[in-house]
Amino acid sequence: MSFLIKNGTVVGPQGPNAADVLVDGERIVALYAPGTAPDVPDTIDATGKYVIPGGVDAHTHMQMPFGGTEASDTFDTGTRAAAFGGTTTIIDFAIQRTGEVVQDGLAAWHEKTAGNCHVDYGFHMILGGVDDESLKAMDQLVATEGISSFKLFMAYPGVFYSDDGQILRAMQKARDNGALIMMHAENGPAIDVLVKQALERGETDPYYHGVTRPQELEAEATSRAIWLAEVAADCPLYIVHLSASKALEQVAAARDRGRNVFAETCPQYLYLTLEDQLGAPGFEGAKWVCSTPLRSKHESHQADLWKGLKTNDLAVVSTDHCPFCMKDQKEMGIGDFSKIPNGIGSVEHRVDLLYQGVVDGKLSLGRWVETVATTPARMFGMYPKKGVIAPGSDADIVLYDPAGRTRISVDTHHMNMDYSAWEGWEIAGKVDTVISRGAVIVQGGEYKGHAGHGKYVPRGLSEYLV
Numbered sequence: 319m320s321f322l323i324k325n326g327t328v329v330g331p332q333g334p335n336a337a338d339v340l341v342d343g344e345r346i347v348a349l350y351a352p353g354t355a356p357d358v359p360d361t362i363d364a365t366g367k368y369v370i371p372g373g374v375d376a377h378t379h380m381q382m383p384f385g386g387t388e389a390s391d392t393f394d395t396g397t398r399a400a401a402f403g404g405t406t407t408i409i410d411f412a413i414q415r416t417g418e419v420v421q422d423g424l425a426a427w428h429e430k431t432a433g434n435c436h437v438d439y440g441f442h443m444i445l446g447g448v449d450d451e452s453l454k455a456m457d458q459l460v461a462t463e464g465i466s467s468f469k470l471f472m473a474y475p476g477v478f479y480s481d482d483g484q485i486l487r488a489m490q491k492a493r494d495n496g497a498l499i500m501m502h503a504e505n506g507p508a509i510d511v512l513v514k515q516a517l518e519r520g521e522t523d524p525y526y527h528g529v530t531r532p533q534e535l536e537a538e539a540t541s542r543a544i545w546l547a548e549v550a551a552d553c554p555l556y557i558v559h560l561s562a563s564k565a566l567e568q569v570a571a572a573r574d575r576g577r578n579v580f581a582e583t584c585p586q587y588l589y590l591t592l593e594d595q596l597g598a599p600g601f602e603g604a605k606w607v608c609s610t611p612l613r614s615k616h617e618s619h620q621a622d623l624w625k626g627l628k629t630n631d632l633a634v635v636s637t638d639h640c641p642f643c644m645k646d647q648k649e650m651g652i653g654d655f656s657k658i659p660n661g662i663g664s665v666e667h668r669v670d671l672l673y674q675g676v677v678d679g680k681l682s683l684g685r686w687v688e689t690v691a692t693t694p695a696r697m698f699g700m701y702p703k704k705g706v707i708a709p710g711s712d713a714d715i716v717l718y719d720p721a722g723r724t725r726i727s728v729d730t731h732h733m734n735m736d737y738s739a740w741e742g743w744e745i746a747g748k749v750d751t752v753i754s755r756g757a758v759i760v761q762g763g764e765y766k767g768h769a770g771h772g773k774y775v776p777r778g779l780s781e782y783l784v
């Protein structure tokens with residue numbers, strides 16, 4: 319099917335531009351100056367709307383086994399919710415559990431996703447153990463499986479944790495095969511000491527999850543990862559879910575030295591705080607337990623993160639979507655915050671939440687699109703298939719209504735969660751129409767897509783490797 323998106327304002331990293339967009343089948347075939355497009359029978363009127371590339375959420379955990387339970391969004395519910403929010407591609411984390419063959423972990427993720435996704439998807443691989451076998455597997459995944467990024471954990475000893483020697487070996491391998499190392503940078507063993515001491519003092523509420531993960535332990539691990547990457551012949555490094563000023567300083571300093579260091583942040587760190595959310599009365603704060611944790615409003619984290627987005631020290635905004643319900647899941651940690659499964663679900667709200675940066679004058683329109691769509695596509699080897707409105711690219715397009723308003727609530731969201739981390743937020747802007755590979759899957763709040771439309775996207779190497 320062929321159709322023309324008319325009268326809209328196309329927004330890319332370079333900014334807004336009045337243009338009509340011709341789609342044929344699954345691809346964009348041409349852009350026209352207003353009034354110059356050929357006549358086609360089918361049109362979508364985008365008057366007053368921004369026409370932006372479909373969002374790319376490079377950090378999700380659908381149905382992820384974690385903390386004795388499993389993330390509550392399946393690939394079906396989670397990718398449908400993503401679509402509602404203007405995200406047309408996710409990159410989820412396939413997991414090699416400790417002791418498991420890497421390829422078996424990957425096969426399990428293909429099984430979970432096949433036929434179930436509403437939008438396109440790729441995988442990063444979490445290495446639960448770095449040894450000769452998994453290092454060999456990294457080569458194979460890069461060469462033949464379309465997986466060019468590997469996540470390691472300096473946190474969670476005994477679960478996904480890698481020690482410095484293992485990290486160095488994986489970085490050396492990545493330097494050789496062109497992969498990107500993604501790092502959960504928190505000093506896990508030190509955090510475990512603080513957690514034990516807090517629990518011994520009777521500090522069991524969710525608030526202490528944040529207190530026992532101080533920003534210094536994020537900064538220290540970030541710095542250590544950066545220096546290890548330098549030792550590994552400047553292996554490219556991507557710090558995930560960066561939350562704190564001192565960690566950002568480490569990234570900025572490395573980048574100023576010309577290093578291949580990149581970082582993402584997430585909406586929760588831009589808006590929510592240790593005191594107001596994690597510190598909510600009673601067990602309520604469990605809704606916002608995630609790692610890295612929310613930071614203090616009495617420090618300058620949020621202002622620094624917004625500035626980092628502007629300067630590109632923070633290149634990407636992902637959600638780290640890892641939802642758990644309060645009932646039976648978060649509740650596992652009543653009386654012991656360390657047993658609360660870590661994660662927040664926001665895959666449906668990322669594009670809207672970042673648009674507030676434009677409304678508040680903190681981000682340009684171009685930078686909004688760059689951080690939620692274009693750079694994640696480039697960073698993770700999906701560009702120009704994804705992340706841009708250009709001839710030859712997949713027709714993943716969002717018509718965004720700047721005059722609309724979005725009210726976020728558990729009563730109206732589409733994620734499989736029994737609460738919203740953003741309950742009652744009323745924000746400017748609204749996703750109007752979502753097109754995925756040429757198919758209109760959301761229009762005027764109505765769902766028109768189906769499970770199985772989303773396809774696996776094998777990825778190439780990051781464009782940012784040098």
Ligand SMILES: NC(=O)NCCC(=O)O
Nearest residue numbers: 608609610638640660661
């Ligand atoms: N971030 C979080 O709290 N849960 C998901 C797992 C991870 O990304 O570390």
Ligand SMILES: [Zn+2]
Nearest residue numbers: 502558559609
């Ligand atoms: Zn993590």
Ligand SMILES: [Zn+2]
Nearest residue numbers: 377379638640
């Ligand atoms: Zn994560």
